[in-house]
Amino acid sequence: MFTELLADRVCLITGSSRGIGLGIAKSLAANGATVVLHGRDKESLQESLASLPEPSRHNFIVADLMTTEGARTLADGFLDLHERLDVLVHSAGVLGPPRTPLADYPEMAWHEVLQVNLTGPFLVTQALLPALREADRPSVIFISSGVGHRGRAGWGGYAVSKFGVEGITQVWADELRQESIRVNAVNPGGTRTEMRAAAYPQEDPLTLPTPEEIAPVFVWLARSDTQITGESLEAQEWIGRDPADER
Numbered sequence: 654m655f656t657e658l659l660a661d662r663v664c665l666i667t668g669s670s671r672g673i674g675l676g677i678a679k680s681l682a683a684n685g686a687t688v689v690l691h692g693r694d695k696e697s698l699q700e701s702l703a704s705l706p707e708p709s710r711h712n713f714i715v716a717d718l719m720t721t722e723g724a725r726t727l728a729d730g731f732l733d734l735h736e737r738l739d740v741l742v743h744s745a746g747v748l749g750p751p752r753t754p755l756a757d758y759p760e761m762a763w764h765e766v767l768q769v770n771l772t773g774p775f776l777v778t779q780a781l782l783p784a785l786r787e788a789d790r791p792s793v794i795f796i797s798s799g800v801g802h803r804g805r806a807g808w809g810g811y812a813v814s815k816f817g818v819e820g821i822t823q824v825w826a827d828e829l830r831q832e833s834i835r836v837n838a839v840n841p842g843g844t845r846t847e848m849r850a851a852a853y854p855q856e857d858p859l860t861l862p863t864p865e866e867i868a869p870v871f872v873w874l875a876r877s878d879t880q881i882t883g884e885s886l887e888a889q890e891w892i893g894r895d896p897a898d899e900r
């Protein structure tokens with residue numbers, strides 16, 4: 654279904670070469686938004702761009718969030734395309750070594766997971782604040798996880814990074830409230846992607862919702878007239894709901 658609900662909204666979705674990020678990007682674009690995709694691989698981003706409605710309206714940026722320079726490349730690449738950022742969705746993420754107790758957790762994996770899942774989004778948000786300040790009631794959306802609310806054995810740096818995501822959401826939300834920049838976190842819940850398959854290799858992916866099915870909450874948060882900030886939402890409570898009808 655195509656709408657103009659998000660007409661004139663400019664959106665950057667990190668980690669949107671595939672998975673949840675791409676599902677969100679497709680849903681935002683289907684509601685009239687202009688989107689900028691992001692990932693590390695140019696070819697898969699070209700394919701992802703071609704899968705969006707009206708591909709010529711959108712763009713992509715190649716940048717590796719493993720480094721500070723990569724975060725800067727992403728922010729600068731966005732600012733070369735647009736002066737204003739209405740919606741920033743942080744979907745890039747890595748799982749790290751699946752089911753590994755902290756006692757055996759490799760230090761390099763710890764650094765990688767914390768860098769991509771937490772430090773990268775922090776740096777990208779910071780660098781894009783001037784563009785968010787140019788926007789009409791902008792919305793920043795971090796992607797959390799169930800293990801970001803309650804730690805679980807074997808989820809190591811990933812769980813810790815998602816607790817960090819919940820924390821940074823609350824701090825940014827409090828600091829930016831006066832400027833009407835809204836900042837929220839969303840837990841997608843188990844969703845049919847490569848990351849989920851790596852974490853649960855025995856699971857039948859067809860039992861899980863697709864990235865586009867969990868996207869309504871992201872479309873709702875992207876609207877300029879949505880009010881909430883500093884909250885942590887569950888995407889699967891929104892499956893089947895029409896973001897145009899919600900207040």
Ligand SMILES: NC(=O)c1ccc[n+]([C@@H]2O[C@H](COP(=O)([O-])OP(=O)(O)OC[C@H]3O[C@@H](n4cnc5c(N)ncnc54)[C@H](OP(=O)(O)O)[C@@H]3O)[C@@H](O)[C@H]2O)c1
Nearest residue numbers: 668669670672673692693717718745746843844846848849
């Ligand atoms: N799927 C689930 O069930 C589930 C549940 C809870 C939370 N989440 C969260 O949802 C978000 C999306 O997960 P997903 O399931 O869609 O994962 P996914 O299918 O593995 O996709 C991950 C995305 O992140 C990008 N990425 C990974 N490392 C990167 C790096 N170093 N620099 C830049 N981009 C990088 C990937 O791009 P490349 O093309 O460069 O690899 C890809 O676009 C993550 O934050 C994840 O923690 C997922």
